[in-house]
Amino acid sequence: MTWEEAEYLDYLQSERHGYAWVMQHHGGLSPQEAREAALARYPYEPADAPYRGLIFHDEAWHWAMLAIHGDRYTAEHPELVDPSPDYRALE
Template sequence: MADWDWSEDQYVQCLHDERRRFAWVMRRYGGLDATQAEATALRQYPFQASDAPYRGLVFHDDAWHWAMLRIYGERYWTQHPELVEPPADYRALD
């Protein structure tokens, strides 16, 4: 189990931020409406109790990567090299 060494508030904020980014990508690139995108983001980033094994492991890659995998599948970067790095609009979400 990884020691993320963050407070509950920090975990919840990170979860919120990644959900927001993931939903943005699903709307922009995945063609989902806002409701569908938010529901998909909640499934991708469920809240995990503080004692859950591997809590927060999903954060080892950012929302951009997880959304691209969902939309384009494994090895999306080989078929869509232009999507390896997120655009400025995505980075501006921070």
């Protein structure tokens, strides 16, 4: 997918926000730690990066749950497979 810069930046900001929210509310991180985790998970990729935006193929909820609970979170915590209503309200 080819991203317009403004579109990419909007999506990047949105995913960082969602990831930080999950890390704070489900992962127990402080707001500052959650923001730092989001920046680390979603670094800016330059326009010429070959796979720019590939991380967006799964939403922030999924990536955060993997970080918090590990690869088997869907089996061990089936109640967390779908994002919570509070997370959905962020959109």
